[in-house]
Amino acid sequence: MANLQLSERVPEVAEDGVWLECIETGETYAPFESIRYTSDVDGLLEVRYADYPGFDAFSGRGVWRYADALPFEEGVSVPEGDTPLHHVPRLESDVGVRSLRIKHEGMNPTGSFKDRGMTVGVQAARRLGVERLVCASTGNTSAALAAYGARAGMETLVLLPAGKVAAGKVAQASLHGARILEVDGNFDDCLDIVRELAERGEAYLLNSLNPFRLEGQKTIGFEILERFYEDEGRFPDRIVLPVGNAGNTAALYKAFRELVAAGALDRSEMPTLTGVQADGAAPMVEAIENDRDSVQRWTDVETRATAIRIGNPVNAPKALPGIRETGGTAVAVSDRKITDAQQSLAENGIGVEPASAASVAGLRKLRRQGVVDADEDVVCLTTGHLLKDPDAAVAAGNDPEPVPNDADAVLDHVV
Ligand SMILES: Cc1ncc(COP(=O)(O)O)c(C=O)c1O
Ligand SMILES: N[C@@H](CCOP(=O)(O)O)C(=O)O
Numbered sequence: 001m002a003n004l005q006l007s008e009r010v011p012e013v014a015e016d017g018v019w020l021e022c023i024e025t026g027e028t029y030a031p032f033e034s035i036r037y038t039s040d041v042d043g044l045l046e047v048r049y050a051d052y053p054g055f056d057a058f059s060g061r062g063v064w065r066y067a068d069a070l071p072f073e074e075g076v077s078v079p080e081g082d083t084p085l086h087h088v089p090r091l092e093s094d095v096g097v098r099s100l101r102i103k104h105e106g107m108n109p110t111g112s113f114k115d116r117g118m119t120v121g122v123q124a125a126r127r128l129g130v131e132r133l134v135c136a137s138t139g140n141t142s143a144a145l146a147a148y149g150a151r152a153g154m155e156t157l158v159l160l161p162a163g164k165v166a167a168g169k170v171a172q173a174s175l176h177g178a179r180i181l182e183v184d185g186n187f188d189d190c191l192d193i194v195r196e197l198a199e200r201g202e203a204y205l206l207n208s209l210n211p212f213r214l215e216g217q218k219t220i221g222f223e224i225l226e227r228f229y230e231d232e233g234r235f236p237d238r239i240v241l242p243v244g245n246a247g248n249t250a251a252l253y254k255a256f257r258e259l260v261a262a263g264a265l266d267r268s269e270m271p272t273l274t275g276v277q278a279d280g281a282a283p284m285v286e287a288i289e290n291d292r293d294s295v296q297r298w299t300d301v302e303t304r305a306t307a308i309r310i311g312n313p314v315n316a317p318k319a320l321p322g323i324r325e326t327g328g329t330a331v332a333v334s335d336r337k338i339t340d341a342q343q344s345l346a347e348n349g350i351g352v353e354p355a356s357a358a359s360v361a362g363l364r365k366l367r368r369q370g371v372v373d374a375d376e377d378v379v380c381l382t383t384g385h386l387l388k389d390p391d392a393a394v395a396a397g398n399d400p401e402p403v404p405n406d407a408d409a410v411l412d413h414v415v
Pocket of ligand 1: 112138140141208242243244245246247248249307308353355356383384
């Protein structure tokens with residue numbers, strides 16, 4: 001059973017009040033010594049700090065506004081974070097909750113939340129002096145790693161499941177100069193290979209197994225709480241998010257635990273974490289429904305929301321306690337409902353890729369089931385931009401209508 005308690009003792013291995021801790025064994029590690037943080041460690045690592053700051057310590061903008069809660073003062077930055085928390089009054093009344101806001105992470109520089117992780121993760125790579133970066137990806141991680149690796153002047157390898165990555169993401173990885181290695185397997189197979197490369201010391205792994213990645217991603221939680229409080233004078237009751245490798249679920253829970261440790265948030269104020277997966281790739285939902293402490297890997301996964309086509313969420317040991325400790329749940333939705341939600345968001349002016357829309361589809365389902373109450377304040381996380389997956393957008397949107405090259409004929413056509 002994972003121990004996610006934020007310890008009070010500062011171990012000798014700490015550098016500037018920062019260390020790594022195994023969540024299974026409690027073993028502590030120097031933060032910037034080894035690039036093989038997956039080999040001799042029994043469980044997932046988490047970054048721990050001697051001090052946890054409250055909201056009043058934060059200043060500036062974007063991810064680095066939260067530098068006091070991060071392992072570095074600055075990172076390899078494009079810059080990232082500071083994404084909108086949209087009001088959606090029509091969708092709010094359609095879903096039937098007291099308030100609904102959309103935190104649109106698609107507005108990050110490469111179009112997904114991964115940038116928040118990479119600004120910290122690639123800085124860690126710099127600090128470690130590594131030259132070669134690697135990731136497995138359903139697309140967005142590869143786009144972000146390629147961009148941040150390029151900015152840091154590092155060699156970047158990305159392993160993708162052949163034929164299963166949306167066009168916009170491959171285009172990004174390609175133009176930013178990553179070597180794109182297409183594997184005849186799914187994302188989980190790619191991650192197995194990447195872990196082995198990292199364990200052999202051949203490259204620095206920048207998937208969300210890397211604890212520094214999740215430090216950047218926890219700033220989503222800080223931003224949501226700060227902005228919501230500024231607007232409404234209270235914290236949201238619930239955050240609904242799509243789940244793939246479960247990094248964001250783990251990262252948001254860490255943000256809440258740190259704010260509690262700082263005395264800036266009461267435990268009872270932690271928003272309820274609510275994960276959403278696609279019907280065809282729902283191992284986390286299965287674990288929650290069966291009250292299990294770990295997930296069982298799904299070897300056959302399929303969904304139109306290719307970003308979350310994942311059968312073995314590596315952050316489950318951090319994320320399952322996050323869902324349970326906040327009183328949350330997890331739910332699976334069909335591809336049809338994901339597309340409906342993508343269309344609803346688009347009708348409200350918010351363009352997202354399919355995986356992102358899973359959050360709204362999940363909220364609708366839970367509201368219908370009465371799991372979410374009508375008097376709740378809810379934030380849905382939308383994780384990637386519409387242009388990431390142009391084929392899905394074209395399939396879900398209106399078809400172009402051919403018209404003659406003549407103004408009168410165009411008017412005749414539109415009346
Ligand atoms: C667009 C998008 N949404 C959601 C997810 C799932 O996020 P997580 O892996 O943090 O659960 C991913 C990648 O995994 C993604 O690319
Ligand atoms: N959706 C992800 C899958 C990998 O997730 P990571 O957060 O562990 O890097 C992607 O975009 O590749």
